[in-house]
Amino acid sequence: MSLLDALYRAGALNTLDHAFAQSLRRLGRRDTSSDLFGTDAPDAVLAAAALASQSVARGHAAFDPAQPSWLQDDAIAWPNAKAWRDALQASQWVSEPQADAVAAGDRPLVWENGLLYLRRYREYERRLGIGLKRIAAARPQSDGLDGIASLFAKLFPHARDGDRQARAAALALLQSLLLVTGGPGTGKTTTITRVLLLLIAQAHHAGLPSPRIALAAPTGRAAERMAESLRAASVQLRAIEGVDDALCDALPEAASTLHRLLGTIPGSPRFRHDASNPLSFDVIVVDEASMVDLPLMCKLVEAVADGARLILLGDRDQLPSIEAGDVLAAITDAAGEGDALPASLVHRLQPLLGDIATTPSAGTPLSGHRVQLLRGYRQSQSLDLAPLADALRVGDADRTIELLRGNVLDGIHYHEGVTDPLLGPRRETLLSVWRGLLELDDPVVALQRASALRVLTALREGAQGAGVLNARIEEALAGAHRDPYFHGRLLLVTENSYRHGLFNGDIGVCQRDAKGHTVAWFAGGSEGVRGFHPAALPAHTGAFAMTVHKAQGSEFDTVWLLLPRQDARTLSRELLYTAVTRARSELHVCASETVLHAALARHAARVSGLAWRLRG
Numbered sequence: 001m002s003l004l005d006a007l008y009r010a011g012a013l014n015t016l017d018h019a020f021a022q023s024l025r026r027l028g029r030r031d032t033s034s035d036l037f038g039t040d041a042p043d044a045v046l047a048a049a050a051l052a053s054q055s056v057a058r059g060h061a062a063f064d065p066a067q068p069s070w071l072q073d074d075a076i077a078w079p080n081a082k083a084w085r086d087a088l089q090a091s092q093w094v095s096e097p098q099a100d101a102v103a104a105g106d107r108p109l110v111w112e113n114g115l116l117y118l119r120r121y122r123e124y125e126r127r128l129g130i131g132l133k134r135i136a137a138a139r140p141q142s143d144g145l146d147g148i149a150s151l152f153a154k155l156f157p158h159a160r161d162g163d164r165q166a167r168a169a170a171l172a173l174l175q176s177l178l179l180v181t182g183g184p185g186t187g188k189t190t191t192i193t194r195v196l197l198l199l200i201a202q203a204h205h206a207g208l209p210s211p212r213i214a215l216a217a218p219t220g221r222a223a224e225r226m227a228e229s230l231r232a233a234s235v236q237l238r239a240i241e242g243v244d245d246a247l248c249d250a251l252p253e254a255a256s257t258l259h260r261l262l263g264t265i266p267g268s269p270r271f272r273h274d275a276s277n278p279l280s281f282d283v284i285v286v287d288e289a290s291m292v293d294l295p296l297m298c299k300l301v302e303a304v305a306d307g308a309r310l311i312l313l314g315d316r317d318q319l320p321s322i323e324a325g326d327v328l329a330a331i332t333d334a335a336g337e338g339d340a341l342p343a344s345l346v347h348r349l350q351p352l353l354g355d356i357a358t359t360p361s362a363g364t365p366l367s368g369h370r371v372q373l374l375r376g377y378r379q380s381q382s383l384d385l386a387p388l389a390d391a392l393r394v395g396d397a398d399r400t401i402e403l404l405r406g407n408v409l410d411g412i413h414y415h416e417g418v419t420d421p422l423l424g425p426r427r428e429t430l431l432s433v434w435r436g437l438l439e440l441d442d443p444v445v446a447l448q449r450a451s452a453l454r455v456l457t458a459l460r461e462g463a464q465g466a467g468v469l470n471a472r473i474e475e476a477l478a479g480a481h482r483d484p485y486f487h488g489r490l491l492l493v494t495e496n497s498y499r500h501g502l503f504n505g506d507i508g509v510c511q512r513d514a515k516g517h518t519v520a521w522f523a524g525g526s527e528g529v530r531g532f533h534p535a536a537l538p539a540h541t542g543a544f545a546m547t548v549h550k551a552q553g554s555e556f557d558t559v560w561l562l563l564p565r566q567d568a569r570t571l572s573r574e575l576l577y578t579a580v581t582r583a584r585s586e587l588h589v590c591a592s593e594t595v596l597h598a599a600l601a602r603h604a605a606r607v608s609g610l611a612w613r614l615r616g
């Protein structure tokens with residue numbers, strides 16, 4: 001059996017991947033115009049083409065023939081890596097362009113830096129690499145510190161004591177590209193709000209209008225959370241003595257999705273804003289950058305005008321985007337820990353930060369463009385999450401189990417070996433919270449309570465998948481013959497719809513009004529809520545239970561995390577870390593020791609050449 005067929009039979013490929021390889025085989029046979037063309041492509045090349053296509057479906061930017069088991073752990077007789085590489089490099093379907101050059105348009109595959117790409121994804125990666133280096137190399141239009149040094153000292157009183165927030169702010173003032181990474185509550189939004197205030201002060205000092213600022217995030221929910229945090233940070237700023245209210249008034253109050261910022265064109269993968277029609281903003285701040293995939297980040301970066309600032313905020317330890325990418329991880333890797341700074345930058349930072357301890361810079365295009373915030377500031381009286389989040393982040397299974405079993409962390413409960421929280425004594429605890437929603441008539445209150453509780457699962461399908469769990473919860477709440485949009489049902493939008501102003505990840509609640517009409521309510525609009533007829537909604541599912549992937553960018557008061565009975569490929573330390581950090585005041589973990597061990601041994605790492613591109 002050929003490798004291609006063996007992979008297809010083993011379930012490593014989907015129909016589309018297989019059809020792609022088959023079409024290359026047919027095209028090769030038909031074309032007899034040259035010696036090269038007209039011969040059957042070797043099986044190893046066809047299999048690699050199918051695997052390159054499958055790699056994208058699994059979130060990788062490319063296929064790595066040196067690590068094929070990343071895609072399929074069944075026993076497959078993989079070709080020898082060197083022989084495979086030789087066959088690919090000799091293939092009529094594979095081009096091998098220079099690093100920054102466009103790949104040949106007539107070849108669907110690209111071989112570069114040991115990876116096999118679908119041409120389109122190699123182009124996204126190449127363009128993103130060029131775009132990020134362009135922004136990093138540009139000096140921002142305004143980088144003078146005249147007139148803002150004293151405000152900086154007020155906003156960052158510990159700036160000269162090695163405060164990382166102050167370092168992030170100072171770097172954001174001096175450079176066009178900055179990546180601020182850190183776990184939940186490390187002050188990313190607080191810091192950037194202060195940076196924005198300083199940029200406004202800087203403009204006013206120079207007699208210029210306030211800079212045009214855009215706040216954006218990959219999902220509607222993440223954008224809302226970002227705007228909420230910014231408003232809270234702005235209230236704190238007003239309380240600081242010596243901070244002018246007029247400056248605070250100029251801070252932005254709303255955030256949009258990245259799609260809305262860039263301007264979707266119906267039926268087109270392109271956006272209204274691109275390199276030829278850049279965004280008319282001086283500062284663009286993107287939150288939850290770990291969720292941004294390769295194509296979207298490429299299009300965003302290309303649409304950033306020359307001289308504008310791009311500030312990316314994110315948590316590198318969270319799950320990467322579902323679509324191809326892991327862009328944040330690649331940028332972070334290329335930028336290094338962030339402690340190494342070029343000497344010229346250290347000199348320019350001196351007036352704000354004093355003499356800073358730094359290691360010699362590696363001198364790559366992105367060194368000095370990243371700061372990692374370490375200290376968590378969000379105080380929760382009821383939830384002591386940090387020790388568990390730290391153990392998960394580093395994949396320490398023994399410590400994780402010790403913390404969970406020891407019952408030593410406030411607000412964290414371990415239900416060892418429980419595989420179904422909807423059975424037994426826990427069932428009523430969960431259902432009673434949702435029954436409360438069924439009793440509410442005010443959509444504003446219902447939407448506020450919608451984030452009180454969530455069951456998070458690693459799986460979409462199967463008995464422990466989000467679909468089945470939702471169906472069971474809905475039946476328990478409203479009966480087997482329920483109205484599909486019963487009063488109090490929670491909905492999750494699963495696609496972006498600009499017509500409705502509803503976005504992937506938005507949460508709504510169904511309610512029956514006084515006239516007996518069912519309305520699905522979502523946050524937003526001048527009244528605080530917007531109502532839709534359920535039949536008119538874009539694609540959606542139930543939302544009492546969600547996959548961890550879908551919950552990214554959201555937080556809930558109480559989270560019940562349900563891990564599968566057996567190890568599954570989707571499990572990883574990033575998935576567990578993302579899941580537990582969704583909890584605001586109470587976390588329940590249902591899992592076995594064996595599955596926790598297996599999950600923490602796995603990284604949700606993605607194959608990508610972006611870090612390599614950004615280092616050069």
Ligand SMILES: Nc1ncnc2c1ncn2[C@@H]1O[C@H](COP(=O)(O)OP(=O)(O)OP(=O)(O)O)[C@@H](O)[C@H]1O
Nearest residue numbers: 165182183184185186187188189190191229377378
């Ligand atoms: N330097 C600081 N001193 C005291 N409190 C701080 C400091 N920085 C942030 N905080 C507080 O910590 C909380 C979290 O801050 P913020 O929302 O900025 O964090 P974040 O990293 O953006 O969080 P998330 O990742 O969840 O969005 C806020 O209540 C904020 O006021």
